[in-house]
Amino acid sequence: MNPLAEPVGVSHFMAVGAVMFVSGVVCMAAKRNALGVLMGIELVLNGANINFVALSSEFLSSNGKSGLGLDGQFVALFVIVLAAAEAAVALAITLNFYNNHATVDVDRADELKG
């Protein structure tokens, strides 16, 4: 069976979203650079966004009905906006951290440890 001839469904989109999400999580968990962590967050958000958009689409499911309707797209929009805001603040914090400690290594930001 040629996968390229079959129509794709919500599940395929979700699989892509899952891959992006896991990439983001690993990025967050493994990168020492604070900006790398930020990029991981962006990836995680995008992975989630793909799911929202896919579920709002009518023609990706077998019964022709969309799970979320237009609401999924609204949520995706808000996620994009909030991601932008989050990026701005996180970047500001990072720069501040850089100013104060002359590094962007998150392992060095452990002043609050027990």
Add this chain to the structure above:
Amino acid sequence: MEPLNWHTFFFFLFALVSCAFAVMVVLSSNIVRMAFYLTISLGATAGLFFLAGADFVGAMQLLIYVGGTLVLLVFGVMLTAQGPFVSMKTRGGDWILAALLAGSLLALLVPAAFVVPEWRGPASSEVAPGLKPTSTPLGMGLLGVRVDKLNERPEALARGMSSYLLPFEIVSVHLLVVLVGAAYLARTKRRRDTRLESL
């Protein structure tokens, strides 16, 4: 040989690009390259949005994410990418741990995506009916009218009770606050040397 389903083809193309570059973001240790890979990955995601029929969201993805947020990130990269910080190596142990986690998480999520039968895709391959532009209903929804639910019951939904006017306002104020806060946090503080002044 069955005819090529172009919709499927482009889906796999964009999926491949976005997934591959997302993984490369993880694997790369050079911060500048990571930023570049992330740009491509997110741009490909916008393509996926188009393929899912969300033209407006895809456009916004390109405009805000690729055009705005990532520029901001690159800006941060440029400000901090000096000498030792350009590539910061993570220890091997961490990598192994992260890989283990990633594998288990993936093993959890991907099967979960295929659990619901309706989500596997339409039965016929005659897909991609005429795309309905979504920017108008989205815009109206943000202004308080759900044109996509005019025939829904109960009627309260149609009369704007399910619209997004208030979240829209909240998000705009939120953005403003965030911008002001970011500007405050990021501004360079001129440290005064109190020791010298006291002399």
Add this chain to the structure above:
Amino acid sequence: MNETLAASLPTLLGIAWLLPLVSFTLIVLFGPRMGKHGIGAAYLATLAIVVGFLCSAIALGMWVSVHPLSPAHAAAEEHAIDVGREHEAGAAEHGHEDLKAPNYYAGDLYTLGQFGKLKVTIGYYIDALTVGMFAMVTLIASCIHFYAIGYMHDELHDVTDHEVVLSDGHHLHRPGRFHRFFQYLSLFCFSMLGLVYAGNIAMVFVFWELVGICSYFLIGFYIERKSASNAANKAFIVNRVGDFGMIIGLMALWAGLGTFAFGDTQEADGSISHGIFSQVRGADSHYELTVPDGMVRAAAYQMVSEVSVDHRRNPDPLAAESEIAARVPNYRAQHYGYWLLVVAGVGIFCGCVGKSAQFPLHVWLPDAMEGPTPVSALVHSATMVAAGVYLAGRFYPVFTPEARLVIAYTGGITLFLAATIAITATDIKRVLAYSTVSQLGYMMLALGVGGWVAGLFHLITHAFFKSLLFLCSGSVIHACHTNEMPNMGGLLKKMPWTGWTMLVGCLAIIGAGLPPVFPFWPFGFGLSGFYSKDSIIAQAYSFWTANPTHGMILFAAAAGGASMTAFYMFRLWFMTFIGPPRDHHIYDHAHESPRIMYVPLVILATFAVVIGWTLSGVWSVTDLLEQARWPGEAGEGVLLPNLVYPNEHVSHEPAVHLIAGLTAFSTALGGVLLAFVFYGARWLNPAEARQQFAPIYTFLLNKWYFDELYQVLFVRPVHFVAAIVAWFDKQVIDGLIHNLARWTRGVAEIDDLIDRYFVDGFVNLFAAWTWSLGNSLRGMQTGKLRQYVMLIVIGTVALAVIVNFASAQ
């Protein structure tokens, strides 16, 4: 009853009464912060009392306009026209005179509590006497407030008290207490006005004690001086002795009458509850003193209970009541209850004895001179000592002939005793103090011999000239910084205002005036003291004509007292103001007081001259007081059936009045001449006279050895008993308590061990566990961001696995 007066008098006088309380409260709270060094306190207190005076003056004016002043003999006709209808029942057919209870306005402002029949209220009883007293007290208090602003100015800054020597040999140095002085003055005025305003005997008692405590504060104002604190204690304790008698009197009244109220008051249900006066001297018995039913029943308790027991088996319980009621006149004829009335009268008079410094409780008043002079003026003229005479006058309708005779003799003894001591005293304020005691004796004597108007008239005139004299003496002390008259002399040139006003005061107190020697000159002409003292002596004379034995003694005391009064007053004036100065140092430093001090003197001097004058229908204190007189006679005494109380109108007859006037005039003139011979012209040397009569002089100088007598009679035995009690306390009770304490300590030590090793150990163990747990958990908080992310993922995966596993089951 006049509706306008009934509505406005309680309010007006109530304002005058409560304003000093407001001032007191404000000064207590904010005194030291009022103006510079608390000077504002003086202005506030003065403002309060001046406004109070204005209210009282308005009240007096309203009273006079509704109840016009008329000469005494026309009073009966006036009464017939007057509106007071409710008291006339039964009075019409009695004799030729149409008797009528006096006009009064009584009521309750607030009921504090009701105990059976007895109602304890804040009420008022306002008659002509009340209105007159209010005007007099507030006027004199206003003058004294103004005077005190000048007199007390030393207290505005830190004071070094030269009369107090500390243990290190230095003089006491303390901050000024200017505001506190005015705070007490305000409280004093409030108490005195409340006493006059009071509508029942319980309220009188409360304010009576308030006056006492105020005098304690003020006499002990220089509390660091041993003599001042002793004097304050003495005044307070001696007054307690009198108050004990007063409480007995109160209990007798309560037991017999079941009410504390003076006048009849309208109850809420429209019925009239009868006060003390209308029960004792009801309209039914033509206002003659009658033992009230309640007292008769209380005294005939035995018989009453026998009747009740007889009727115990009777189905009709009212029968017992009616039989007892029917028997009451019979009991009354056997004098049941009469002695209860005597006890009530004498008991209340005991309180007056203490407060008005009558023999034998007069010892506190001369010592009370330790207070600042404005206080002396206030305490000894218009307020505290006046309170006793006022109460005796207020309760006059209740006094039986026996009680009256006790009053008369107490007054007679007091006036003579005090006058003799005043002759030898050299402290200027002590002379005045003894003169006060003597004059109070005059008032009591007048009341005792039936001269109700005469006694209270003398109270009012005396208040003016005695406050004037005290303020003058204060001015002299202020200038000379000494109280001793032998160090003064010739001050008239230095202090003309003080000297001349004091001369007016002296003339007033000795009753200077022209006696009614001419037929067209029926009452003579003179200063205020002339009228009041003449009417007292006239009443004493008319009492003498009716009762030869008692009357002679009392009249002799009155006449002799008048002569001595003249002598010691002019001795004082001559020694202070006339002749060459005895001490040049003091003389050179003497100066006239500031205007704020001598202007009140002039005002008081004016009143000391004119207050006794009669301007028919406009100005007459006697006619005003006459309106408050309770009609009817005291009746026959049980013990003294032959005692006759001549009507006070009799003493106004020209024949009686001429003799009295001549007596007073000649005795006073004799006294003044003697003083002039000794101290004015110095023809005779007082020192020689002193040597001639050395035993008498020593006796008088030591104040009849009263203090020593009381020392032996009361103080020593009390000390002895106290020593025994102290020994018992120290040996027996303390030993018991020490043992108890030792046991307690032992138990407490065991307790301590349990607490330390068991309770504390448990708590400490628990704390140690908690601490070590927290310490071991601390390691989880690594501060590593990436680790946290990993943990989140692990948690998510684990959760999903668990959920899957659970749902698969």
